Amino acid sequence: MDGRLANRWRLTVNEKKFIETALASNLRIDGRNPLEYRKIIIKFxxxxxSSEVQLGQTHVMGFVTGQLVQPYQDRQNEGMLLIFTEFSPMADPSFDPGHPGEYAVELGRIVDRGLRDSRAVDTESLCVLSGKLVWAIRIDLHIVDNGGNLIDAANIAALAALLTFRRPECTLGGDDGQEVIVHPPEEREPLPLIVHHLPVAITxxxxxxxxxxxxxxxxxxEAVxxxxxxxTVNANGDIxxxxxxxxxxxxxxAIMHCLQLASMCAISITKKINSAVEAYSTERALRKIKRHPTVAGNVSVAGSDVKEQNKTVEQVGGSELSRHHIERLKVVSEETCSSRSNDNDGDIKSSEQGGTSRGESKAMNFLGGPSNWYGASTFQYFF
Structure with a gap:
């Protein structure tokens, strides 16, 4: 059963008359003008x-996947673009589960015709090995809630999902160069699809x-x-x-008037889609950046503290050692002077001057950092 006929049966005569009377006064039941579009919300x-589009109370989700398959015999250098729709009774009680109805088939064909006939997606870039392997891009459209105008919402969801899809990069290898190697995302960055323009459907x-x-x-x-x-028009005004x-x-x-209005609406919707995709791409790039806390300032401060501590140890250790050995040299010089008290005054003076100069030279050997202590002590034992 057609969803539109089922919806028409649920409306009463008074509801139909109310809608028609309001339109005669250029008013709509949701407060919009006759040529005003509802607010579009695009999420990823x-x-x-994967995309999620909300057009008023209409809610549609789109998913794009890719698979390597054999091409068609008449198009061996082109990939495939497949569209599938799913109408759930939870979105509208008039939708029958299981086999798609007339409205589901019509929606899929309209979205497919807008993308395929206008060659919005470059299918030749989806060819991996001519005549053997190509990428088959599948678009699944899930109707979550039917608030009217499902075709426009599904078309926007398909475009947003196509712009954010990334397929794995493929290269040819092997001995004969005919072996297809699919690189995982961890090894090589996936590649986006080549989309020439965005065909936007306006109902x-x-x-x-x-x-x-x-x-x-x-x-x-839609019921009345x-x-x-x-x-289906793009931002350039092409039909x-x-x-x-x-x-x-x-x-x-009336048809020409509709085409003019569609061109204006397509420009606005294309800007919204591109803005949403750009924000998603920025967020996607930021998720891949690995942030590490900067510790350069702490390291430099810690290094300066260590240097100051080493310098303090060197100064304290050197001063204590030099003071200790100077006192020891003084004692040795006094003993030498007392043992030679019977000698003449010139010898005593010369011995005192020699002892003092020797003590000063040995004290100078202990000045400096800890690295010089071992050499100074060895020098002392040597003498």
Whole structure:
């Protein structure tokens, strides 16, 4: 069963009339103007290639993974881009579990057409070995809560996940040069995907008998809309895809007006996506930086303290040793003078001068640091 029909059955006649009457006065039930977009919140997980987008009450998560597979026979030099959607009954009771419904298939095709037909992702760069191995990039979109306009939210989630995905680097080796070596992230930095531009999907709804145009319809507005147009446009104003499935006809002037509005919305949404991705890349780079506390100042201070302590020990030790030996030399000189008291005065004076000069020379040998003590004591024993 189509999710839109199930949603339409849950609305009462009074609710439908209230929405249409409010739009006649250029008002919407959530307080926005007819051409006003809801607030977009983009978050990322800690792993590369995971995104979470919240558009009002609509909540979508996107995950991107890669795998080495054999290429298609008609495109042996190009990788693959696959999109899968998952609609859970927890997001909306109208979603049936198991097999995807019509709305799930339509959402996946619109996102796939915008990325593939516009060649936003460089699939040739995903080729590892021509005709044998290429990278298959898989995008899984999980609908967490359906608050309306799932296509725009899923498209933003897919783009954000693609921009943050990193694939392992591959090289060719072996004897014949045909062996593929996949390097782990610890060995080589993973490589991002080459994305040329961002195709942004903008949904327009036509409500009431007069076909009132609104941007970014809510869950209740989708239940009463008479038609819908989805334009996929990039920031340069290039039209990547247009989807008009069923409903009442839309004149050409209305289509051109929608394309102009879509170009303006695409510029704003592209800036938000790039800003969020840039903030994530900065945070990712900071997580890889290993911080160590700087101890240079403490080491220098500690080194100066050690030098001062050594200097103090040298000064104290040298002064004590020199004082001790000077006193000892004085005693020796006095004994020499008393033993030679019978000699003449000239000999006594000469002996006293010689003893004093010898004591001064020996005292000078003990001046300095601890490294000179051993040499000085050996010099003393030698004499």
């Amino acid at each position: 997980g800690r792993e590369d290639g 327009f709804a036509f409500l009431g008998s007069e076909g009132k145009l609104v941007v970014d319809p809510t869950h209740s507005e 809309m008479a038609g819908r147009l989805i334009a 990547c895809a247009i989807q008009k499935a069923g409903g009442e006809g839309v004149p050409q002037s």
